[in-house]
Amino acid sequence: MPELLQFIFSGLTVGAVYALVALGFTLIYNACDVINFAQGEFVMLGGMTTVFLAAAGVPLPLAAVLAIIVTVAIALALYRFAIAPARGANAVALIIITIGASIFLRGAAQVVFDKRFHSLPAWFGNDPIRVGGAAILPQSLVVLAGAVVIVVLLWAFIERTLFGKAIVATAANHLAASLVGINTGAVVAFSFAISAAIGALAGILVTPITLTSYDVGTLLALKGFAAAMLGGIGSALGAVVGGLVLGLLEAFAAGYVSSQYKDAVAFLVILAVLFALPRGLFGKASVERV
Amino acid sequence: MARTTKAAAVAVCLAGAICAGSAAAQVKVGAVLSVTGPASFLGDPEKKTLEMYVDEINAKGGVNGQKLQLVTYDDGADANAARTFATRLIEEDKVAAMVGGSTTGATMAMIPLFEEAQIPLISLAGAIQVIEPVRKWVFKTPHTDKMACEKIFGDLKARNLTTIALISGTDAFGKSMRDQCVAVAPKAGITIAHEESYGPRDSDMTPQLTNIKGKAGVQAVVNPGFGQGPAIVTRNYRQLGIPLPLYQSHGVASKQFIDLAGPAADGVRLPAAALLVADKLPDSDPQKPVVVDYTRTYKGKTGQDVSGFGGHAYDGLMIFVEAAKRAGSFDTVKVRDQIEKTKGFIGTGGVVNMSPSDHLGLDLTAFRMLEIKNGDWTLPQ
Numbered sequence: 100m101p102e103l104l105q106f107i108f109s110g111l112t113v114g115a116v117y118a119l120v121a122l123g124f125t126l127i128y129n130a131c132d133v134i135n136f137a138q139g140e141f142v143m144l145g146g147m148t149t150v151f152l153a154a155a156g157v158p159l160p161l162a163a164v165l166a167i168i169v170t171v172a173i174a175l176a177l178y179r180f181a182i183a184p185a186r187g188a189n190a191v192a193l194i195i196i197t198i199g200a201s202i203f204l205r206g207a208a209q210v211v212f213d214k215r216f217h218s219l220p221a222w223f224g225n226d227p228i229r230v231g232g233a234a235i236l237p238q239s240l241v242v243l244a245g246a247v248v249i250v251v252l253l254w255a256f257i258e259r260t261l262f263g264k265a266i267v268a269t270a271a272n273h274l275a276a277s278l279v280g281i282n283t284g285a286v287v288a289f290s291f292a293i294s295a296a297i298g299a300l301a302g303i304l305v306t307p308i309t310l311t312s313y314d315v316g317t318l319l320a321l322k323g324f325a326a327a328m329l330g331g332i333g334s335a336l337g338a339v340v341g342g343l344v345l346g347l348l349e350a351f352a353a354g355y356v357s358s359q360y361k362d363a364v365a366f367l368v369i370l371a372v373l374f375a376l377p378r379g380l381f382g383k384a385s386v387e388r389v
Numbered sequence: 390m391a392r393t394t395k396a397a398a399v400a401v402c403l404a405g406a407i408c409a410g411s412a413a414a415q416v417k418v419g420a421v422l423s424v425t426g427p428a429s430f431l432g433d434p435e436k437k438t439l440e441m442y443v444d445e446i447n448a449k450g451g452v453n454g455q456k457l458q459l460v461t462y463d464d465g466a467d468a469n470a471a472r473t474f475a476t477r478l479i480e481e482d483k484v485a486a487m488v489g490g491s492t493t494g495a496t497m498a499m500i501p502l503f504e505e506a507q508i509p510l511i512s513l514a515g516a517i518q519v520i521e522p523v524r525k526w527v528f529k530t531p532h533t534d535k536m537a538c539e540k541i542f543g544d545l546k547a548r549n550l551t552t553i554a555l556i557s558g559t560d561a562f563g564k565s566m567r568d569q570c571v572a573v574a575p576k577a578g579i580t581i582a583h584e585e586s587y588g589p590r591d592s593d594m595t596p597q598l599t600n601i602k603g604k605a606g607v608q609a610v611v612n613p614g615f616g617q618g619p620a621i622v623t624r625n626y627r628q629l630g631i632p633l634p635l636y637q638s639h640g641v642a643s644k645q646f647i648d649l650a651g652p653a654a655d656g657v658r659l660p661a662a663a664l665l666v667a668d669k670l671p672d673s674d675p676q677k678p679v680v681v682d683y684t685r686t687y688k689g690k691t692g693q694d695v696s697g698f699g700g701h702a703y704d705g706l707m708i709f710v711e712a713a714k715r716a717g718s719f720d721t722v723k724v725r726d727q728i729e730k731t732k733g734f735i736g737t738g739g740v741v742n743m744s745p746s747d748h749l750g751l752d753l754t755a756f757r758m759l760e761i762k763n764g765d766w767t768l769p770q
Contacts, residue, residue, distance in 0.1 A: 102599050102600075102603060105595055105596070105599045105629070106595075106596050106599065108595065109595040109596050109599075112592075112593050112595075113592060113593045116592060214429065214430065215645060216616065216617040216620070216645065216649055217649075218620075218648070218649050218651070225624070225627075225628075225651065225652065225653070227629075227630075229630075234595075234628050234629055234630065236628060308592055308593070309592035309621075310592075310617045310620065310649055312617070315590075318590040350593075350595075350596045351596075353587075353596040354596035354597075354600060358585045358586045358587060358596070359559075359586055361588075362588060
């Protein structure tokens with residue numbers, strides 16, 4: 100029994116990381132149907148910038164805030180200089196631009212920072228909390244709590260504010276949205292900024308667990324993307340549930356099947372889910388109104 | 390015309406004819422290293438080390454009355470590029486010997502060219518394939534992962550621990566060392582009761598470690614791995630409160646591992662070259678003067694901490710230089726024979742005793758078993 104509990108704890112730890120990364124995908128996708136593959140690099144930038152500012156003597160909380168600001172600024176630059184000039188292009192072209200941006204950011208980080216692994220101190224120390232023979236680190240709970248807070252804020256923002264409605268409107272129909280007076284360019288730019296902030300925050304929260312380096316973004320983005328697809332891309336709740344389910348699948352596969360095949364098992368289940376529910380667990384069925 | 394004459398002179402020198410009198414003539418030493426790219430952590434300190442020591446040797450008057458000239462190329466960890474540069478070193482630069490490449494892939498790609506051209510190649514790559522089977526013109530300086538396994542198993546036996554579990558990374562380093570450990574375990578009298586693995590980018594290994602924890606009879610855990618994986622394994626190990634001794638590999642023998650694993654690293658043992666604990670070696674240790682001197686020189690010139698990789702380059706260059714001194718010339722055949730006869734050479738990697746059947750020449754004393762205590766390396770008694 101302690102084994103099962105430990106596998107669940109492990110799954111929640113890893114799943115919370117995936118969930119935080121997956122959340123970053125939802126907003127940009129909602130605003131312009133683009134899956135931003137540079138999202139993993141936002142996560143990396145959040146973690147690495149904090150590490151290097153802290154190493155330069157900046158107090159940790161201030162370093163974290165500055166890291167989020169830096170990441171948001173980079174995201175806005177990405178929008179202004181790469182996405183906005185390609186305004187007329189279709190979603191696939193924009194997705195390819197984000198892949199290019201991700202490679203560029205990774206290369207730049209290699210030069211600006213370094214190629215080593217770094218860590219940040221955990222918020223509440225490294226002493227595990229022991230429950231029924233299993234152990235979980237306090238930082239895992241911090242990451243989980245962070246994911247919940249972000250989901251609630253995102254939901255409130257999109258459902259309860261005018262600007263949130265504008266994002267939904269832009270996503271539904273770009274042309275119609277601009278006809279009713281929504282500045283769609285600003286909406287998309289804003290969604291990049293918020294996604295970058297979520298990504299940077301994710302990077303700061305997960306670095307004590309996953310460690311960070313210039314190339315940590317690639318795999319996190321891949322797993323986060325899988326989680327977002329599983330949960331139903333565009334749904335904040337789906338992103339969190341998808342992340343946790345993916346983490347639990349991996350933990351159970353590693354614990355009960357074989358650590359050699361844990362990634363394969365997780366992706367097999369995702370494939371099966373997507374066959375049965377092509378829009379993911381929480382995705383809305385796409386309805387075309389005429 | 391002048392160029393031709395000079396080239397001819399070098400060629401004549403290389404052919405072993407009398408070079409006395411042509412003091413200006415330089416002997417070229419080639420080095421194809423992975424200075425940039427994913428293996429730059431190898432090639433960068435290697436290149437700096439070679440440049441530093443070639444300058445120092447020349448300042449002291451060179452070797453056999455001739456100055457050395459270092460010719461380096463950066464293969465960017467691409468074996469194809471390494472092969473191209475090797476051709477250039479052989480055909481255009483006409484080097485007397487080669488120190489490099491940094492990676493096993495690059496080395497294996499260059500070996501056929503040097504074998505054919507009959508020029509000594511001293512590789513800085515880790516894998517045992519470089520020197521097994523023995524090739525006439527190929528040598529190497531870094532210890533192998535097989536030796537790391539044997540060192541760990543020796544330490545386990547000394548502590549009366551014979552049943553172990555393995556948790557290894559699925560990256561190239563982790564896989565190769567895992568295979569070597571599994572292969573030498575029966576001979577060392579070690580039983581591997583359970584095996585787990587993790588991906589190189591995994592961020593939580595508690596499920597695997599939970600399985601190891603639940604396995605009856607396991608007395609110690611060994612983690613062949615590289616990069617950040619072993620640091621996470623170490624943290625998770627303490628998180629789960631597993632009371633068994635934990636062994637890491639030489640792949641994480643750097644200060645960075647201690648920084649990443651934090652207090653969890655306390656009590657972890659791992660095999661490493663003497664270079665890492667230069668200041669902690671007893672004065673009676675034959676390697677002490679060499680490693681202390683190298684550490685001081687490297688730190689002084691570059692301002693960076695030493696890594697074992699730069700040390701391998703130092704060993705490679707010095708083995709060549711000593712062999713050339715003994716040979717009294719840079720004749721490739723004579724130098725090769727003398728490299729093979731290297732005996733009692735004290736390098737940063739250990740004491741080197743080569744033979745026709747052993748082109749590495751290190752024994753297990755090259756590795757020191759270290760234990761991490763209070764965030765620093767110690768030599769357990």
